[in-house]
Amino acid sequence: xxxxxxxALQARPELTAELYRRGMFRREEKAEFPKxxxxxxxxxxxxxxxxxxxxxDAQLAAPAVLRGVLNYEELRWLDRLLGLAKRSDKREExxxxxxxxxxxxxxxxxxxx
Amino acid sequence: MSxxxxxxxxxxxxxxxxxxxxxxxxxxxxxxxxxxxxxLTAPTGVGKSTAVDYLExxxxxxxxxxxxxxxxxxxxxxxxxxxxxxxxxxxxxRNWLRAxxxxxxxxxxxxxxxxxxxxxxxxxxxxxxxxxxRDFWDDARLPMLLVGNEVLTEKINRQHERLFRxxxxxxxxxxxxxxxxxxxxxxxxxxxxxEEFALLWKLVGGxxxxxxALLENANxxxxxxxxxxxxxxxxxxxxxxxxxRK
Numbered sequence: 483x484x485x486x487x488x489x490a491l492q493a494r495p496e497l498t499a500e501l502y503r504r505g506m507f508r509r510e511e512k513a514e515f516p517k518x519x520x521x522x523x524x525x526x527x528x529x530x531x532x533x534x535x536x537x538x539d540a541q542l543a544a545p546a547v548l549r550g551v552l553n554y555e556e557l558r559w560l561d562r563l564l565g566l567a568k569r570s571d572k573r574e575e576x577x578x579x580x581x582x583x584x585x586x587x588x589x590x591x592x593x594x595x
Numbered sequence: 596m597s598x599x600x601x602x603x604x605x606x607x608x609x610x611x612x613x614x615x616x617x618x619x620x621x622x623x624x625x626x627x628x629x630x631x632x633x634x635l636t637a638p639t640g641v642g643k644s645t646a647v648d649y650l651e652x653x654x655x656x657x658x659x660x661x662x663x664x665x666x667x668x669x670x671x672x673x674x675x676x677x678x679x680x681x682x683x684x685x686x687x688x689r690n691w692l693r694a695x696x697x698x699x700x701x702x703x704x705x706x707x708x709x710x711x712x713x714x715x716x717x718x719x720x721x722x723x724x725x726x727x728x729r730d731f732w733d734d735a736r737l738p739m740l741l742v743g744n745e746v747l748t749e750k751i752n753r754q755h756e757r758l759f760r761x762x763x764x765x766x767x768x769x770x771x772x773x774x775x776x777x778x779x780x781x782x783x784x785x786x787x788x789x790e791e792f793a794l795l796w797k798l799v800g801g802x803x804x805x806x807x808a809l810l811e812n813a814n815x816x817x818x819x820x821x822x823x824x825x826x827x828x829x830x831x832x833x834x835x836x837x838x839x840r841k
Contacts, residue, residue: 527818527819569746578665581666585666
């Protein structure tokens with residue numbers, strides 16, 4: 483199973499379903515999803531979605547940001563919520579990805595280690 | 596009315612002038628008057644950045660505000676401080692400018708026409724940037740107000756002894772008290788029943804930032820069920836914040 487699919491399946495079900503609904507996954511990734519995880523009971527609001535991403539595995543949230551499934555308002559909330567959350571290296575990388583996306587830049591977001 | 600005065604009036608209407616804003620304002624005035632480096636630290640979500648936004652629009656003397664991000668580098672700081680709006684940093688070709696040239700240009704300009712440098716979220720600055728700030732103070736006596744959370748104090752204490760010795764005032768802002776939190780939230784437009792506020796206070800203490808995030812989540816949960824926000828929606832929102840659950 484692909485890493486991103488594995489991480490998505492370990493996240494909260496409503497987040498997985500929302501990411502699926504928003505078309506984050508590629509065709510070959512979609513094929514690996516079990517049926518029950520594809521159904522979104524109710525679309526999430528922007529703050530709920532950003533909150534779930536801020537709490538989720540940073541290595542799932544970062545591809546979501548880079549694959550452009552969040553709009554500017556959601557990015558803004560995610561940025562704020564990451565500021566409120568406890569810091570870790572992975573969250574810092576995610577915050578970098580969010581900041582760069584908000585500035586309209588893409589590409590390698592890794593900081594020097 | 597002039598544009599600046601207009602903006603200041605608008606800022607005053609948008610922000611509740613609470614203890615955080617007042618303290619930050621008086622520290623800014625002190626740093627400016629005495630050419631000091633001052634730090635203000637407070638827990639996340641207390642309203643430091645809101646207070647900085649307010650000061651940016653209302654301070655009656657020359658000042659510049661840098662809002663730190665993870666992607667803030669030494670170069671972005673130099674660009675911000677040394678270049679006029681619209682001016683580009685020439686890094687190639689004729690008349691190219693080294694970082695050190697830009698640094699000395701800033702020192703020269705600050706010595707001629709000083710301003711207060713306010714750095715919001717200064718805890719996110721990395722090592723070399725702190726050292727550069729120390730150099731600015733040594734070379735140009737640039738007054739500074741560094742604003743951040745507890746990490747800022749830790750970082751400066753542990754890693755930047757020489758900068759630490761140059762800081763004249765280290766102010767620790769306490770979280771808001773219960774009545775102040777309620778006032779801020781009501782000012783922000785959140786109407787709450789007493790039981791909702793009691794739950795919020797229990798969960799987030801004096802942090803309007805956390806409270807706002809919780810209330811916004813609760814609003815969306817309530818909206819998705821087609822009802823008005825109540826205690827159930829707020830309890831539902833708490834599921835999304837495992838770190839504040841008690």
